[in-house]
Amino acid sequence: MIRIIAPRSGVAFELKRGECLRVIDPQGEQVADLVAFNRRDTSEAISSGRSIDYASKIYLTTGDPIYSNRSSVLLRIVEDTVGRHDFLVSPCSAEMFRIIYGDAVPHQGCFGNLAAALAPYGIAPDAIPTAFNVFMNVPVDAATGAIRVEPPLSRAGDYIVFEAQIDLLIGLTACSAGQSNNFTYKPIHYEVNGHD
């Protein structure tokens, strides 16, 4: 069953070991921030630093594992029709909208949406790690290290599938940042399936 995350909102749910999470961009050019925690001990969470280190690359795609802060594999990417996602930058937040966009009355962003969705599971905002930013397109200038946030390469119907390696708690959003989504706010679809 396909579930819908409304524009600029987020959800949390359990994903059991062996289950697959398909994150779909229904209209194209929309980002979904994903975080994952060990369901049985939520002090263990995805780690961009370890995942990038062990993969020796910043752009993860089919076949690549997403490691935790304890160097265990929490998720594995098993399908990916886009091939460009970001694991460098934090979820957008009220502070980010103030600092980067100069918004006087900022939206709570993916960070606020994740915090609200994860609170019932006992996750404190401080414990939300750098997200795996599905479909987010962040090129790096190799010489200067400058990054840019460009429109996603995803087109309507594109998707990525993650397989849970242990029982997980997932946080997932339809991203709230204009720059990340080519300045339109769209929904994200997702689906949980048994091991296939």
Add this chain to the structure above:
Amino acid sequence: MIRIIAPRSGVAFELKRGECLRVIDPQGEQVADLVAFNRRDTSEAISSGRSIDYASKIYLTTGDPIYSNRSSVLLRIVEDTVGRHDFLVSPCSAEMFRIIYGDAVPHQGCFGNLAAALAPYGIAPDAIPTAFNVFMNVPVDAATGAIRVEPPLSRAGDYIVFEAQIDLLIGLTACSAGQSNNFTYKPIHYEVNGHD
């Protein structure tokens, strides 16, 4: 007073608001992993994701702030004679030495050294964030996203100075990973001064 961190070891100490921490590479081509926590509430720590996002670059240098997971500035880089440091990859660890180097009996790495040095301050290993890897030289291939760990650009006597923006707890190492230090293990020197 210059203090010495022996090869493949680490320390923790307090750094008060306005104090400057100078991290010196005494022999050249040696990395120092740095983490920082709010001294009064150690759930607040440096965040690579927020720092990279707000700076819009992966290579931070003079003038750049290092943000926390709460989007506050914990440190500011006020001098830097090298200009190339890493904020992408996690501290080296026993798991890293197993996964990347294939070591059967791995060293505990910077992660183990930081965990041991920070334990008396009540910091759990799970709470150690991606470090700011002083002098670490990690070029990125813009097209593929591949990263390489190359010898540091630092030469004997090179240094970087951080100014504390609030009272902090600092963890600092002389890095234990061969690749990061051109395959020799050297000390790191540091010095704490009042605002100058």
